[in-house]
Amino acid sequence: MPVYFDTSVLLRCYELSAKARDELFLTFEVLADKVRIPLWTAKEIFARTRASSRGNPFAKPRLEILTKLSAFKDLAHRYVDDDGAPTDKADEFFEHLAGIEAEFRRATAGLTSHRIDAEHTTALLVPLVNERVLSSDLDAIVARAGREGELRFSHGLPPGPGDGPGPEGTGGDLEASRAKGKKRNCYGDLIIWWEILDDLILNQRTRFVIVTCDVDKGDMVYAPRHLSGPEGNLVENSSLTLPHPMLVAEARKVASVVEVHVISLDQYSRLMGGPLGLDLSNLLRALQKPPEPDSTEILGARAPVDHALVGEEETLPADGASSEDYRRFTGRDLSYAIDENDEVDKLIGQIRSADWQVIRRAFARDGVPMSGASREQMLHIGAAMAEAVNARVQIARERLESLLLEQGGATAGAQLSRRQRQYLLLGVLASIYIGRDGTPIKPVSSHSLSEIVFSAFSRPGYGDPFQDILNRLAASREAYLRLPDEGAEAAEISLVTERVDEGVSRLLQAVVNDEVDLLERDVPRSRQLVKVGDEVHLSLDELRTRVADEFAVPLPLVVAGPAEGQLLIPRGLGFVRWGPGTGMTLRTPTRRDTNETG
Structure with missing residues (x-):
């Protein structure tokens, strides 16, 4: 499936840190010949490179x-x-x-x-553009835009009516567009769109993706007000986008297309960083805006909740006390019907949203009565927050740390009782280690989430939820690389490599922990160490990150000896099939008793 990048994405390369920019270029390398760059975009990029300079963005x-x-x-x-x-x-x-x-x-x-090294970015960008640019008949397309563009814009037909004359334009004529800086390219989006359709016809492609930063104009995409949540309920949406219906209709008619995707750069980065296993932490951080200041930060509040909004004020039990005995986890806890009229349930739906902007707003809402959240609600808030951390939503990680570890200030999580924080952690642990049928599963946890969980084990007051879950895993403890009650014990992995080119690179053959090889050859794509391409080079730190994410342990616990040069990962090499019920043992038996928890 070809992936087309418009001008806004490539220009964003100049507005990122060096590490974030390099991670974006890594995604281009991974996609290889699937990357398509319209010729009009190349023209606009060339104009930018001629004006490149060093500057201070601050x-x-x-x-x-x-x-x-x-x-x-x-x-x-x-x-x-x-x-x-x-x-x-x-x-x-x-x-x-x-x-x-x-x-x-x-x-x-x-x-x-601080200085932006625009010349370095240009040096990376120009070869990419030259290699992936479309061979469009630009003269014919520009001439067609001159004939048809104004008529399309006058009727509000996408793409680009916001750049030109018409009811969705700025004043009904071209002069208004020129005043916006669109004097020479008010038809740019339309030209790019026609280039893409021509390329699809030429290469007989019926599915494609467009990546753009311009998802706010409404001429390429629209954001539905609500999305269907995991429980079938409606959740709020603000930036998850769908292609404009008129564009879909035109693509189907002109190019016999059956599948159209128009996504933001943020969505693209999360897709590349998740399923493909790429470490894009710097890029994702650069694309996610911090939350706006708010009078009340609910989930770690520093200002009092306005109880006029939430009902009668509740007196919270002091830490160490509780209004009820701890209730242990059961398989039924994984089923929960969200009430759309309940404010806390609305919060759960928002945190579960695939839209990080909705998640960000959820953590800064006024008047949500978290202090009155029930056990079931706290469990599902914990599970939803764990999912968001795994999806690399930075603010979700920060809020979970502030609630469970009380980082970011002594008052973090002060509005939650000890018992509520226990149930919050129980929800996190269950989402990682327990399946929907209530039985242990292969854990699903990024190294960032694992660092929070393993750190929480050493904090007072969390013995009940840890014992609750770890007792369920006791019979298959050797199926896990490490569990939270072994947080101080590093997993020392040994690399088996073969020299391939005078010491510059070494071919990775095995990753061994406690005499167990964690890798095998010819694995399904879902378990491959690198899920795309033929042979890919990784640094030792990148390999450690992949091991930590796969086996649900904190990154600092994955210890490996120094490796000379880059590691060459052969095609098809990936992780073993592991987890409870697989019969795979990742280490020798341990005598640790989970009753020591807490």
Whole structure:
């Protein structure tokens, strides 16, 4: 299936850190000849490369913030006196403002020397464009756009009506578009679209993907207000996009296409980083905006909940006390019907959303009565948060850490009782280790989620949920590389390699733990160490990350000796089939008793 990248994606390469940019280029390498770049995009990229320069992306916004802080201090001095100051005295308030400005200057001072190496990005981008550019008849397409573009835009036909004249444009004529900076390419999106259709016809392709950063204009995609959740319920959506129905209809009519996908760069990165096993942590972090400031951060709140919104205020039991005895996990706990009229249930649905922007907003909602959440609700909040962490949603990881490990401040999770935090952890553990029928399964946990879980084992108050789940795994303990009650015991893996080219690369043949080879050849694609391409080079750290993700252990616990050069991964090499019920033992028997937990 060809994947077409528009101008907005390739230009974004100039707006990323070096590591994030390199991870994006790694995805291009993995897709290889599936990458398609329209000729019009190549033209626009060429114009950008000619203007490439080194610059500081922080200089202007830093100056703007300092200017606004200065203006705010000026207003404060004019309007605030001892009677109106948030503190007892106006002078104390002014000193606090001055401290905020000084701290901001100190914290951002190091960014003043930051520079974007645009030339390096250009050096990577130009060969990619030259190799993957379409051989379009651009003269004919541009001429057609000149004849038909204005008529299409006048009727709001996608793509690109927001760039040109018409009811969805800016004023009904071309001059308005030119005022927006579209003087020479108001038909750019339309030209790219026709290039893609021509390429599909030429190569007889019936399925394709378009990746774009322009998912907000509404001329290529639309975002349905709700999506179907895992329990069949409707969940809120804001940025998960579907192709515009008019584009789908045109592609089917003109090119006999049966499957159209138009996705954002964020969605593309998560797809490449998940199923294909690529480490795109820096890229995903760069694409996910931090949450906006909010008066109440529910799930780790630092400000009091407005109980007028949630009903009568609840008196929480002190830590170490509980209003009920701990209730152990049962298979029935995995089934839960969401009530769309219940605020906490709405929160569960939002966290389960595939849309990270919806998830981000869920963690900053006002007035959600988390303190009144039931045992079942806390279990499913924990399971939903675990799924989000596995999907590499950064804010989900931060919130789970703040709730279970109380990182980010002493008041993190203060509105949750000890028992609620136990049930939250129980939901996380069950989502990792227990299947829907209530029996142990091969664990599903990224190394990031495993680090939170293994760290929680050493914290007081979590003995019940750990014992609850680990007792279920006791009969098949040797089927796991490590479990949370063995958090201090590293998994020391040994690499069996073969020199292939004078020490520059070494062919990986085996990864051994406790005399057990964790790899085998000719495995199904789902278990392959690298799921695409023929032979791929990995660094030792990249291999350790894949081992940690596969076997559900924290990355620091996967210890390997130094490896010279890069590791060459042969095609078809992958992980053994393992997990409870497979008969595969990953280590020699241990005498550890799970009753030592907590």
